[in-house]
Amino acid sequence: MKLKTLLTAAATALAFAVAPAHAEKIIKLHHLNVDDPFESTTGAMVTVFKNLVESGTGGSVKVQTFPNGQLGKDNEVLSQVKGGLVQAGIFSVGGFASAYPMIGVLDVPFLFPDISTTYTVFDGPFGQKLAADIEAKTGMAVLGFGDSGGFFAITNSKKAIKTPADMAGLKIRTMTSEPHKRIISSLGGQPAAIAWAEVYTALQTGVADGQMNPVPIITMAKFNEVQKHITLTDHLFAPYVWVINRKFFDSLTPDEQAVVRSAAKSAIVANRGISRIIEASSKGLPALAKTMTVTSLTPAEKAAFRSAAQPAVKAYVSETFGKEGEDMLSALEQAVEAAGK
Structure with a gap:
């Protein structure tokens, strides 16, 4: 009886010990x-x-x-x-x-x-x-x-970018996203898909000349240490x-x-x-401006980038996703239009 009682008590104690974990x-x-x-x-x-x-x-x-x-x-x-x-x-x-x-x-x-x-x-x-x-x-x-x-900007270590022609020959890091690659290609640059953890080193060693990201990401990643120019394209x-x-x-x-x-x-x-x-704040664009050349685009200059890049990605959506993708894009464009009213 004593053994049975001890075993029962032990089992009960174990059950209470395990229950919270479950x-x-x-x-x-x-x-x-x-x-x-x-x-x-x-x-x-x-x-x-x-x-x-x-x-x-x-x-x-x-x-x-x-x-x-x-x-x-x-x-x-x-x-x-x-x-x-x-x-x-x-x-x-x-x-x-x-x-x-x-x-x-x-x-x-x-x-x-x-x-x-x-x-x-x-x-x-x-x-x-x-x-x-x-x-x-x-x-x-x-x-x-x-x-x-926020919106994406483009940085690089070579020159100020004000027109799509300025992108010619620049190796720009992108995500593995095909649309991102097409954006850079359509602007005349050379897209380079590089994992996030490797971007800083790639920019530092010249494996890539530049990259595109929102300003808070650029400052957080300290890309200003290895990049000289930033263009506020606001493209994505x-x-x-x-x-x-x-x-x-x-x-x-x-x-x-x-x-x-x-x-x-x-x-x-x-x-x-x-x-x-x-x-x-001092952690954002004002901080980058201390060591980088900041280029803002006029509406006309931004329109030139849009005319060069937008058709290539819209074509990708149609080619890859067919009518379903076109319908989703149409819904997005209608939502943007409605938001502005």
């Missing part, structure tokens, strides 16, 4: 940049999200952040999110293309007249349409579309795509799901705010 709900959250909310746009997202989820659920859902691509490159982590090994991730458009190629529709250049229009478009019916299509084709739930730092807005494993999300209680979605919305508001602050 009940614990953890969101492992991947992103490519630092966690510091004042240095990184995704850092602001994950910091706010973690705080709101853990406080809003009373600790029943925990968030573990994995910055700087600790879990792998975007395309590698995407498969982990789909498989449930990682619960969520904030992905660049280029990285997300491996799971949802039609994200390339967003890479048609010079679609948005200003940054506020991008927020209206991605928070509105078009963003909902895009999210629904992503969910249908990937099986992952979309938590929202973040700001990667590439949102971060934030997804979560559908099976994990469905395992949460309705209240927990509501907290996660609300926290993601608030986190994106913080992300957008810090993007604009970094861009305008």
Whole structure:
């Protein structure tokens, strides 16, 4: 009897010890940049999200952040999110293309007249349409579309760029995104697809002459140390795509799901705010202007870039995605037009 009692007590103790671990709900959250909310746009997202989820659920859902691509490159982590090994991730458009190629529709250049229009478009019916299509084709739930730092600029180490002709011969780093490559090619440059972790060294050693990214990303990555010129082309807005494993999300209680979605919305508001602050502050363009030549384009000069680059990417959308891609692009253009009214 004593032995049976001891065994029963031991089993009960073990059950209580193991139960919390089984009940614990953890969101492992991947992103490519630092966690510091004042240095990184995704850092602001994950910091706010973690705080709101853990406080809003009373600790029943925990968030573990994995910055700087600790879990792998975007395309590698995407498969982990789909498989449930990682619960969520904030992905660049280029990285997300491996799971949802039609994200390339967003890479048609010079679609948005200003940054506020991008927020209206991605928070509105078009963003909902895009999210629904992503969910249908990937099986992952979309938590929202973040700001990667605003509009793209082009930097290089060789010369000031004011016209497409100035791009001739320049080796410009791009994401693996085919539309990004076509943008550079159509402007006369030579696209070079280089992994994010290798960009600084590639610019430093001359493997690439330049790159294109939003100003906050350029300052965060310290590209001003290896680049002399920056042109404010404002040619692209590439949102971060934030997804979560559908099976994990469905395992949460309705209240927990509501907290996660609300926290993601608030986190994106913080992300957008810090993007604009970094861009305008001593950590943004004013800092770059101290060591780089800053070139702003007139409307006529910008129109020349648009005329050279936009047809090439629109042709890519038609060739690659057919009528479905054309319809998605048409919906995007209509949303941009409606936002301006």
